[in-house]
Amino acid sequence: MERQEDQALLRRELASLCEGSRYPRCAGLIQHGTTSVYQHCAGVAWISLRLARRLGWKVNTRALVRAALLHDYFLYDWHLRGQRPRWHGFTHPRRALCNALEEFDLGAQEQDAILRHMFPLTLLPPRSRIGWLICLADKWCGLCETLRVPYSWAPVEKFDIPFLTKLQKSR
Numbered sequence: 001m002e003r004q005e006d007q008a009l010l011r012r013e014l015a016s017l018c019e020g021s022r023y024p025r026c027a028g029l030i031q032h033g034t035t036s037v038y039q040h041c042a043g044v045a046w047i048s049l050r051l052a053r054r055l056g057w058k059v060n061t062r063a064l065v066r067a068a069l070l071h072d073y074f075l076y077d078w079h080l081r082g083q084r085p086r087w088h089g090f091t092h093p094r095r096a097l098c099n100a101l102e103e104f105d106l107g108a109q110e111q112d113a114i115l116r117h118m119f120p121l122t123l124l125p126p127r128s129r130i131g132w133l134i135c136l137a138d139k140w141c142g143l144c145e146t147l148r149v150p151y152s153w154a155p156v157e158k159f160d161i162p163f164l165t166k167l168q169k170s171r
């Protein structure tokens with residue numbers, strides 16, 4: 001039941017972010033391996049939710065999902081030298097946050113979670129539970145994508161998200 005509610009929440013927030021924004025562009029940008037930024041962010045949102053449930057943490061799940069979906073909203077192909085800023089690993093959280101704030105309203109926790117998701121590479125740790133969940137889920141998803149294995153207990157193919165299943169099938 002919880003799982004279905006989480007899937008519905010994720011679908012709803014994805015659809016809302018895609019409306020009249022640059023968000024769909026993330027589907028055309030590669031993050032790791034053959035995984036797009038769109039798939040990566042959906043994966044991080046899903047794993048963050050699962051992790052929160054497993055740990056029994058009471059968090060604002062909508063804020064968690066929105067911050068996870070926007071944590072890599074930097075909107076360039078970081079594999080292309082001409083597009084990638086010199087210190088992409090360090091600078092992209094701020095770029096993602098600035099892009100997100102141009103189009104969406106975000107609370108303090110969501111903003112902090114986006115800004116600090118690269119901890120410990122960037123030195124300041126997340127200040128909230130949602131920040132920690134995203135930080136951990138991001139590492140896990142990045143590792144699985146680089147190794148080209150599913151996100152273990154929560155393969156993204158299992159849920160119907162606009163663009164996502166189609167893209168997965170075309171891999």
Ligand SMILES: [Fe+2]
Pocket residue numbers: 071072092093117118
């Ligand atoms: Fe990132």
Ligand SMILES: [Fe+2]
Pocket residue numbers: 040044071072138
């Ligand atoms: Fe990420």
